[in-house]
Amino acid sequence: MGRAPCCDKTNVKKGPWSPEEDAKLKEYIEKYGTGGNWIALPQKVGLKRCGKSCRLRWLNYLRPNIKHGEFSDEEDRIIINLFANIGSRWSIIAAQLPGRTDNDIKNYWNTKLKKKLMNIINSPQGLRKLPQTASISSLLQHSSSSSLSSSSSSSTSSSSSPSSFCGQVGSFTTPGYETISAFSSNNIVHVIQESYLGQMPYYQVNKDSLQQLMFGTGDQASCSSSDGSCNNEQALLQNNNFFHNGVDQNHHQNVMLSNGDTINVNGKGLWGSEQALLDCFGLEEIKQLISSNTNTITTSSCSNFLFDENKTAEERVLYY
DNA sequence: AACATTAGCAACCGCACTCCA
Protein backbone atom coordinates (compact mmCIF):
# COMPACT_ATOMS: atom_id res chain seq x y z
CA MET A 1 0.00 0.00 0.00
CA GLY A 2 1.43 3.32 -1.02
CA ARG A 3 1.40 6.63 0.67
CA ALA A 4 -1.87 8.55 0.69
CA PRO A 5 -1.82 11.52 -1.67
CA CYS A 6 -1.72 14.96 -0.09
CA CYS A 7 -4.73 16.09 -2.06
CA ASP A 8 -7.33 14.90 -4.53
CA LYS A 9 -5.25 14.88 -7.70
CA THR A 10 -8.28 14.67 -9.92
CA ASN A 11 -9.77 17.86 -8.58
CA VAL A 12 -6.79 20.21 -8.49
CA LYS A 13 -5.49 22.57 -11.11
CA LYS A 14 -1.91 22.12 -12.24
CA GLY A 15 0.46 24.20 -14.26
CA PRO A 16 1.19 27.91 -14.27
CA TRP A 17 -0.57 30.19 -11.83
CA SER A 18 -2.88 32.90 -13.16
CA PRO A 19 -2.69 36.48 -11.85
CA GLU A 20 -6.10 35.96 -10.28
CA GLU A 21 -4.92 32.92 -8.34
CA ASP A 22 -1.82 34.77 -7.23
CA ALA A 23 -3.89 37.70 -6.02
CA LYS A 24 -6.26 35.45 -4.11
CA LEU A 25 -3.51 33.56 -2.36
CA LYS A 26 -1.46 36.66 -1.58
CA GLU A 27 -4.42 38.54 -0.21
CA TYR A 28 -5.50 35.67 1.99
CA ILE A 29 -2.08 34.95 3.47
CA GLU A 30 -1.35 38.61 4.10
CA LYS A 31 -4.69 38.89 5.89
CA TYR A 32 -4.89 35.62 7.80
CA GLY A 33 -1.52 33.91 7.46
CA THR A 34 -1.17 30.30 6.47
CA GLY A 35 -2.81 29.03 9.62
CA GLY A 36 -0.01 26.53 9.92
CA ASN A 37 -1.73 24.18 7.55
CA TRP A 38 -0.98 24.35 3.86
CA ILE A 39 -3.12 21.37 3.04
CA ALA A 40 -6.26 23.09 4.26
CA LEU A 41 -5.33 26.47 2.82
CA PRO A 42 -6.55 26.11 -0.79
CA GLN A 43 -10.07 25.39 0.36
CA LYS A 44 -10.07 28.41 2.65
CA VAL A 45 -8.72 30.63 -0.11
CA GLY A 46 -11.06 29.18 -2.69
CA LEU A 47 -8.41 27.78 -4.96
CA LYS A 48 -8.48 24.48 -6.78
CA ARG A 49 -4.83 23.92 -6.02
CA CYS A 50 -2.83 21.43 -4.02
CA GLY A 51 -1.63 22.78 -0.69
CA LYS A 52 1.93 22.02 -1.62
CA SER A 53 1.52 23.99 -4.80
CA CYS A 54 0.22 26.97 -2.79
CA ARG A 55 3.13 26.75 -0.43
CA LEU A 56 5.60 26.65 -3.28
CA ARG A 57 3.98 29.55 -5.05
CA TRP A 58 4.02 31.65 -1.92
CA LEU A 59 7.59 30.84 -0.93
CA ASN A 60 9.10 31.15 -4.37
CA TYR A 61 7.12 33.97 -5.87
CA LEU A 62 4.50 35.78 -3.81
CA ARG A 63 6.01 36.39 -0.40
CA PRO A 64 7.49 39.81 0.25
CA ASN A 65 11.12 40.76 -0.40
CA ILE A 66 11.70 38.11 -3.02
CA LYS A 67 14.59 39.09 -5.23
CA HIS A 68 14.46 38.22 -8.89
CA GLY A 69 16.89 38.84 -11.68
CA GLU A 70 20.63 38.71 -12.12
CA PHE A 71 22.85 37.28 -9.44
CA SER A 72 25.73 39.48 -8.38
CA ASP A 73 29.36 38.36 -8.39
CA GLU A 74 29.25 38.29 -4.63
CA GLU A 75 26.22 36.01 -4.71
CA ASP A 76 28.04 33.81 -7.23
CA ARG A 77 30.96 33.49 -4.89
CA ILE A 78 28.77 32.64 -1.93
CA ILE A 79 26.89 29.99 -3.88
CA ILE A 80 30.05 28.42 -5.25
CA ASN A 81 31.78 28.33 -1.93
CA LEU A 82 28.80 26.93 -0.09
CA PHE A 83 28.14 24.39 -2.78
CA ALA A 84 31.75 23.35 -2.52
CA ASN A 85 31.44 22.80 1.18
CA ILE A 86 27.95 21.49 1.73
CA GLY A 87 26.81 20.36 -1.69
CA SER A 88 23.34 20.83 -3.09
CA ARG A 89 21.65 21.86 0.12
CA TRP A 90 19.87 24.70 -1.56
CA SER A 91 17.79 25.79 1.37
CA ILE A 92 20.90 26.35 3.48
CA ILE A 93 22.58 28.20 0.65
CA ALA A 94 19.44 30.28 0.14
CA ALA A 95 19.49 31.21 3.81
CA GLN A 96 22.76 33.03 3.17
CA LEU A 97 21.31 35.02 0.30
CA PRO A 98 18.47 37.26 1.47
CA GLY A 99 15.62 37.41 -0.99
CA ARG A 100 16.74 34.40 -2.96
CA THR A 101 14.84 31.14 -2.88
CA ASP A 102 16.30 27.68 -2.89
CA ASN A 103 14.54 26.98 -6.17
CA ASP A 104 16.01 30.10 -7.70
CA ILE A 105 19.52 29.20 -6.64
CA LYS A 106 19.10 25.61 -7.75
CA ASN A 107 17.95 26.73 -11.19
CA TYR A 108 20.73 29.28 -11.41
CA TRP A 109 23.32 26.69 -10.50
CA ASN A 110 22.01 24.10 -12.93
CA THR A 111 21.59 26.45 -15.87
CA LYS A 112 24.38 28.98 -15.54
CA LEU A 113 26.81 28.73 -12.71
CA LYS A 114 27.80 25.13 -13.31
CA LYS A 115 28.53 25.92 -16.93
CA LYS A 116 30.53 28.93 -15.89
CA LEU A 117 32.67 26.68 -13.75
CA MET A 118 33.08 24.15 -16.50
CA ASN A 119 34.17 26.86 -18.89
CA ILE A 120 36.83 27.90 -16.47
CA ILE A 121 38.04 24.36 -16.08
CA ASN A 122 38.14 23.82 -19.80
CA SER A 123 39.76 27.14 -20.52
CA PRO A 124 43.53 27.52 -20.89
CA GLN A 125 43.47 29.24 -17.51
CA GLY A 126 41.50 26.43 -15.93
CA LEU A 127 42.61 23.22 -14.35
CA ARG A 128 45.30 21.47 -16.25
CA LYS A 129 46.80 18.16 -15.50
CA LEU A 130 50.36 18.46 -14.50
CA PRO A 131 52.99 15.99 -13.49
CA GLN A 132 52.68 14.62 -10.01
CA THR A 133 54.33 16.76 -7.42
CA ALA A 134 54.87 16.64 -3.72
CA SER A 135 53.08 18.21 -0.78
CA ILE A 136 51.85 21.73 -0.67
CA SER A 137 54.62 22.83 1.65
CA SER A 138 57.25 21.57 -0.69
CA LEU A 139 55.39 23.14 -3.55
CA LEU A 140 55.42 26.43 -1.77
CA GLN A 141 59.13 26.07 -1.31
CA HIS A 142 59.37 25.16 -4.92
CA SER A 143 57.37 28.20 -5.91
CA SER A 144 59.51 30.51 -3.87
CA SER A 145 62.52 29.50 -5.86
CA SER A 146 60.72 29.59 -9.15
CA SER A 147 60.29 32.53 -11.47
CA LEU A 148 56.63 32.90 -10.59
CA SER A 149 55.48 36.06 -8.95
CA SER A 150 56.02 36.03 -5.24
CA SER A 151 55.97 38.91 -2.86
CA SER A 152 56.84 37.18 0.35
CA SER A 153 57.38 33.54 -0.23
CA SER A 154 59.95 32.94 2.44
CA SER A 155 57.58 33.52 5.30
CA THR A 156 55.44 30.47 4.72
CA SER A 157 57.87 28.23 6.43
CA SER A 158 59.09 30.70 8.97
CA SER A 159 57.95 30.40 12.54
CA SER A 160 59.98 33.28 13.82
CA SER A 161 57.71 36.05 12.70
CA PRO A 162 54.53 34.80 11.16
CA SER A 163 52.57 37.92 11.89
CA SER A 164 54.85 40.01 9.78
CA PHE A 165 53.92 38.09 6.72
CA CYS A 166 51.20 39.40 4.49
CA GLY A 167 50.87 39.07 0.80
CA GLN A 168 50.99 36.70 -2.04
CA VAL A 169 53.00 33.59 -1.64
CA GLY A 170 53.17 32.72 -5.26
CA SER A 171 51.77 30.43 -7.86
CA PHE A 172 52.48 26.78 -7.64
CA THR A 173 51.06 23.37 -8.35
CA THR A 174 49.18 20.86 -6.28
CA PRO A 175 49.57 17.18 -6.97
CA GLY A 176 48.34 16.48 -10.42
CA TYR A 177 46.67 19.79 -11.00
CA GLU A 178 47.60 23.35 -11.53
CA THR A 179 46.64 25.76 -8.86
CA ILE A 180 46.87 29.44 -9.13
CA SER A 181 48.08 31.00 -6.02
CA ALA A 182 48.54 31.15 -2.34
CA PHE A 183 47.86 34.36 -0.55
CA SER A 184 47.68 35.39 3.03
CA SER A 185 45.34 37.34 5.18
CA ASN A 186 45.64 37.76 8.90
CA ASN A 187 48.58 35.40 8.94
CA ILE A 188 46.66 32.58 7.34
CA VAL A 189 48.08 31.22 4.17
CA HIS A 190 45.32 30.19 1.84
CA VAL A 191 46.18 27.92 -0.97
CA ILE A 192 43.73 28.51 -3.70
CA GLN A 193 42.99 26.38 -6.65
CA GLU A 194 41.64 28.58 -9.36
CA SER A 195 39.54 31.62 -8.58
CA TYR A 196 36.30 29.71 -8.70
CA LEU A 197 37.75 26.61 -7.15
CA GLY A 198 39.00 28.41 -4.09
CA GLN A 199 36.72 26.21 -2.09
CA MET A 200 38.94 23.26 -2.70
CA PRO A 201 40.38 22.53 0.68
CA TYR A 202 44.00 22.94 -0.11
CA TYR A 203 45.51 24.84 2.71
CA GLN A 204 48.72 25.49 4.32
CA VAL A 205 48.07 26.97 7.69
CA ASN A 206 50.44 28.86 9.83
CA LYS A 207 50.67 27.18 13.17
CA ASP A 208 50.59 30.29 15.32
CA SER A 209 47.67 31.90 13.59
CA LEU A 210 45.79 28.62 13.60
CA GLN A 211 46.31 28.24 17.32
CA GLN A 212 45.17 31.77 17.94
CA LEU A 213 42.12 31.47 15.78
CA MET A 214 40.95 28.14 17.03
CA PHE A 215 41.93 28.00 20.63
CA GLY A 216 42.89 31.51 21.57
CA THR A 217 46.36 32.38 22.77
CA GLY A 218 48.39 31.29 25.75
CA ASP A 219 47.36 28.41 28.00
CA GLN A 220 44.34 27.51 25.96
CA ALA A 221 46.64 25.98 23.48
CA SER A 222 46.95 23.10 25.89
CA CYS A 223 44.07 21.42 24.16
CA SER A 224 46.60 19.79 21.94
CA SER A 225 46.03 16.76 24.09
CA SER A 226 44.37 13.99 22.20
CA ASP A 227 42.37 12.58 25.10
CA GLY A 228 39.35 14.63 24.22
CA SER A 229 39.57 16.76 27.31
CA CYS A 230 39.97 19.95 25.39
CA ASN A 231 37.52 22.50 26.70
CA ASN A 232 37.50 24.37 23.46
CA GLU A 233 36.87 21.45 21.22
CA GLN A 234 33.12 21.77 21.28
CA ALA A 235 33.34 25.48 20.73
CA LEU A 236 35.63 24.90 17.84
CA LEU A 237 33.34 22.42 16.21
CA GLN A 238 30.39 24.71 16.69
CA ASN A 239 32.21 27.74 15.48
CA ASN A 240 31.91 27.06 11.82
CA ASN A 241 33.06 30.52 10.93
CA PHE A 242 36.30 30.74 12.72
CA PHE A 243 38.24 30.94 9.56
CA HIS A 244 35.93 33.44 8.02
CA ASN A 245 36.26 35.59 11.06
CA GLY A 246 39.97 35.42 10.75
CA VAL A 247 39.98 36.58 7.19
CA ASP A 248 40.42 40.16 6.28
CA GLN A 249 37.06 40.91 4.69
CA ASN A 250 38.45 43.57 2.44
CA HIS A 251 41.45 41.67 1.40
CA HIS A 252 41.94 41.86 -2.30
CA GLN A 253 44.90 40.41 -3.96
CA ASN A 254 45.91 40.56 -7.54
CA VAL A 255 47.47 37.27 -8.29
CA MET A 256 49.61 36.50 -11.25
CA LEU A 257 49.01 33.19 -12.91
CA SER A 258 51.70 31.06 -14.33
CA ASN A 259 50.58 32.05 -17.80
CA GLY A 260 51.04 35.72 -17.01
CA ASP A 261 47.37 36.61 -16.53
CA THR A 262 46.22 38.13 -13.29
CA ILE A 263 43.14 37.48 -11.25
CA ASN A 264 41.74 39.14 -8.20
CA VAL A 265 41.27 37.04 -5.13
CA ASN A 266 38.93 38.28 -2.49
CA GLY A 267 39.00 37.05 1.09
CA LYS A 268 35.23 36.99 1.12
CA GLY A 269 35.31 34.22 -1.39
CA LEU A 270 36.51 31.81 1.23
CA TRP A 271 33.39 31.84 3.31
CA GLY A 272 32.51 28.40 4.47
CA SER A 273 35.87 26.87 3.81
CA GLU A 274 36.61 26.47 7.47
CA GLN A 275 34.54 23.32 7.59
CA ALA A 276 36.44 22.06 4.62
CA LEU A 277 39.60 22.74 6.55
CA LEU A 278 38.33 20.67 9.42
CA ASP A 279 37.19 17.96 7.05
CA CYS A 280 40.49 18.14 5.33
CA PHE A 281 42.90 18.03 8.20
CA GLY A 282 40.73 16.75 10.99
CA LEU A 283 40.74 18.09 14.47
CA GLU A 284 43.36 15.65 15.68
CA GLU A 285 45.76 16.64 12.97
CA ILE A 286 45.26 20.28 13.77
CA LYS A 287 45.83 19.59 17.44
CA GLN A 288 48.94 17.64 16.64
CA LEU A 289 50.23 20.50 14.58
CA ILE A 290 49.76 22.89 17.44
CA SER A 291 51.51 20.65 19.88
CA SER A 292 54.30 19.79 17.50
CA ASN A 293 57.34 21.65 16.41
CA THR A 294 56.29 21.80 12.82
CA ASN A 295 55.08 25.04 11.39
CA THR A 296 52.71 23.94 8.73
CA ILE A 297 50.24 21.24 7.95
CA THR A 298 49.31 20.08 4.53
CA THR A 299 46.42 18.27 3.03
CA SER A 300 46.51 14.57 3.58
CA SER A 301 43.34 12.82 4.64
CA CYS A 302 41.18 14.67 2.18
CA SER A 303 43.43 13.98 -0.72
CA ASN A 304 42.16 10.59 -1.73
CA PHE A 305 39.49 11.92 -3.97
CA LEU A 306 40.92 15.28 -4.84
CA PHE A 307 44.18 13.89 -5.98
CA ASP A 308 42.75 10.79 -7.53
CA GLU A 309 44.28 10.61 -10.94
CA ASN A 310 41.38 8.51 -12.18
CA LYS A 311 38.91 11.30 -11.56
CA THR A 312 38.36 14.05 -14.05
CA ALA A 313 38.32 17.67 -13.08
CA GLU A 314 34.59 17.73 -13.71
CA GLU A 315 33.98 14.81 -11.41
CA ARG A 316 35.99 16.52 -8.74
CA VAL A 317 33.99 19.70 -9.07
CA LEU A 318 30.69 17.90 -9.13
CA TYR A 319 31.76 15.93 -6.11
CA TYR A 320 32.10 19.20 -4.29
C1' DA B 1 10.04 32.33 -42.84
C1' DA B 2 9.84 27.93 -40.85
C1' DC B 3 11.50 24.54 -38.19
C1' DA B 4 14.79 22.56 -34.74
C1' DT B 5 17.41 23.06 -30.83
C1' DT B 6 18.75 25.07 -26.56
C1' DA B 7 18.26 27.75 -22.34
C1' DG B 8 15.78 29.40 -18.53
C1' DC B 9 12.61 28.86 -15.17
C1' DA B 10 8.24 27.69 -12.80
C1' DA B 11 6.08 23.99 -11.04
C1' DC B 12 5.53 19.17 -9.87
C1' DC B 13 6.81 14.79 -7.64
C1' DG B 14 8.19 11.82 -4.24
C1' DC B 15 10.99 10.96 -0.35
C1' DA B 16 12.36 11.92 4.31
C1' DC B 17 11.74 14.27 8.34
C1' DT B 18 9.09 16.24 12.31
C1' DC B 19 5.30 16.58 15.13
C1' DC B 20 1.63 14.98 17.68
C1' DA B 21 -2.14 12.13 19.20
Place this chain on the structure above:
DNA sequence: TTGGAGTGCGGTTGCTAATGT
Protein backbone atom coordinates in the same frame (compact mmCIF):
# COMPACT_ATOMS: atom_id res chain seq x y z
C1' DT C 1 6.21 3.48 20.82
C1' DT C 2 3.84 3.91 16.70
C1' DG C 3 1.66 5.59 12.78
C1' DG C 4 -0.61 9.21 10.27
C1' DA C 5 -0.59 14.02 8.75
C1' DG C 6 1.81 17.89 7.44
C1' DT C 7 5.99 20.05 5.87
C1' DG C 8 10.42 20.81 3.63
C1' DC C 9 13.67 19.62 0.42
C1' DG C 10 16.10 18.21 -3.76
C1' DG C 11 15.59 16.19 -8.22
C1' DT C 12 13.08 16.30 -12.31
C1' DT C 13 9.81 17.69 -15.77
C1' DG C 14 7.67 20.43 -19.05
C1' DC C 15 6.49 24.84 -20.95
C1' DT C 16 8.00 29.06 -23.19
C1' DA C 17 11.18 32.17 -25.18
C1' DA C 18 15.40 32.75 -27.44
C1' DT C 19 18.65 31.35 -30.66
C1' DG C 20 20.46 28.73 -34.47
C1' DT C 21 20.10 26.53 -39.06
